[in-house]
Amino acid sequence: MNEPGPDLQAALREVLELNRKLAEGLPTLQAAGAVEVGCSDKDAVFRDDKVTLYRYRPIAPSAGVAPLLIAYALVNRPYMMDLQQDRSLIRRLLEQGIDIYLIDWGYPDGADRFLDLDDYINGFMHRCLQHVLDTHGIASTHLLGVCQGGTFSLCYAALHPARVRSLVTMVTPVDFQTPENLLSKWARHLDVDALVDSTGNVPGELLNAAFVSLMPFRLLQQKYVNLIDTLQEPRQVENFMRMEKWIFDSPDQAGAAFRQFVRWFFQENRLVNGSVELGGRRVDLRRITQPVLNIYGRHDHLVPPSASIPLARHVGTRDYTALEMDVGHIGMYVSGKSQKQLPEALATWLKKRDQAGKKRSQPCRPESARKST
Template identity: 55%
Template sequence: MDAFGPLNITAESLALEADTIRRKLEAGIGTLRAMDPVDFGVTPREEVWRDGKTVLYRFRVDRAPTAKVPLLVCYALVNRPYMVDLQADRSLVKGLLERGEDVYIIDWGYPDRSDRFLTLEDYIERFIGGAVDHLRKAHALDAINLLGICQGGVFSLCYAALHPGKVRNLVTMVTPVDFHTPDNMLSNWNREIDVDLLVDTLGNIPADMMNLTYLMLKPWRLFAQKYVGMVDILDDRKAMEDFLRMEKWIFDSPDQAGEAFREFDTQFFQGNGFVNGGVRIGDEEVHLGLVEMPILNIFAEQDHLVPPDASRALRDLAGTRDYTELSFKGGHIGIYVSGRAQKEVPQTIHEWLAKRSR
């Protein structure tokens, strides 16, 4: 039969496609019925320190770590930190542990109305500072290694600038430094927000509002295309478990403490404080020129949330003479969970730290 339209579609190809979708949907019923609830966080861990809702965990493995200096992971506030330990074959934490690192992570918990007035000083000095001091005491060390991810990387840079003697080596992953690069759509949006009106009206910033903002950066891809594509994997239990685990992480987001959100948006998204100056944590001003410890800066080439140039700016602003970059071919999430990331990122971090731990 003759084809019609520029896509060379025929009645036979349409019928075949419809039949394929029907079979996938039928198989999906059985797949979903057979699945257990998806879980996350595959590596055993134990609580070692707590301050309010913020908990410091140590990851456990069968053999003792070979690294003499612990590595503290500081994740962003806007998502749950188990993205770095999502599942057995997609775990940055597992990769680091297998190479002998002694890995800890800060879990910020879920802020509620009682946390409305937490500030950046609370998060950086009280919580990160408390965790760092606990590790320094527990390991009898003057300084520890710090790995900051996304917004957690911004926090880590602030902490390292304020307390350079307590951070031996600093690793930043997909961390924005120059918030005003032309391709930073999220920052462009934030600069138009009346953040005082927003926080004064809502108090804490709802997680659903934050999620909607991130999804709207790529509305076709994140609202439609991925769910249409889900049909292709309905008969594959493993693929469906991976898909639903990622969906669970995306929508398991905490609310944002109002005052900390106000300060972060004003000083970084709107004020571009690392570049222009003026970042204040409590009464102290932050200068990246005081970040003189070795830095490994890892960024993703296809990152739509933190464009590469936003991270590369650290090279010219930090005071260190020992600066290394890793440019990763992938996106903001792929840098944790893709197959390539499992091979490249933990090994790079481990080798970089090992050379500076002798």
């Protein structure tokens, strides 16, 4: 038998090496199976059906600004904002002395299939924000919307401008029909009525399949091949597993809300056309006159920059700041770059706007105090 050529020998050696790494790394992988997510202490301060409002416990002296309410997307879980000690935007903001509240939308089940966007935005979100205002005796507070939660926050701020002292949107789609937006191109041909009528709630697994199929070779193959290289490092494996848990821990989407979101935003691009209507009122982004900070990722493949940048043209504020980060969609929450730059920039921005906001909005005294004067 002929000796194999040098290329084949090298290839065989690599296969053997890969096998060795896999065999030696399996115990690390098994040990990392049940990872913990969410690292900062928080208290559930308000519940509304399956929605929970959390308040994070302070870990630094207060910065003396009104609380920041975070509204995350309905897809995926909000613990991505507080994944682990060294990958937590929330923790970094707590270190800056910001008082943080977070809306956890929960896991809708079959009985929630008729919840629509009005229920989420004018209902749950409104009541959570009202709880924050009542607790602190203030008339307005800062709102941070993430991804789809950013779209919700834009709608909310346009409908209830007096309650929002400043608005921060993070990786938020505004113009849903830009050429780079692959998800939107796919969604435009979807018969969303048939989909929702056939599933009731839209399964999280279905959305996961759609998200990974945006880059199927990298996300279904290469990522796991690369994992083999890190199997010797328990910390890296744990990080990988946490991320894996977050990616696939996807709540089902309440059918009615999903139907409206796909049709109104992806298919009809109503947010920039000014034709979203919630609770009988039109969402007019020009009513957003409070300070706006729009943060987006240069390499975001889910919400491309071209989907976020147009916000500047549509809001009515004169105090608009765009912050482009050199990260992708997920990197925005967990990358080293983001952890280093974003929280400080955000906290500094909030502190400046808080003073201006205080002057604009009248303090809201508790009911008893108002009666006694």
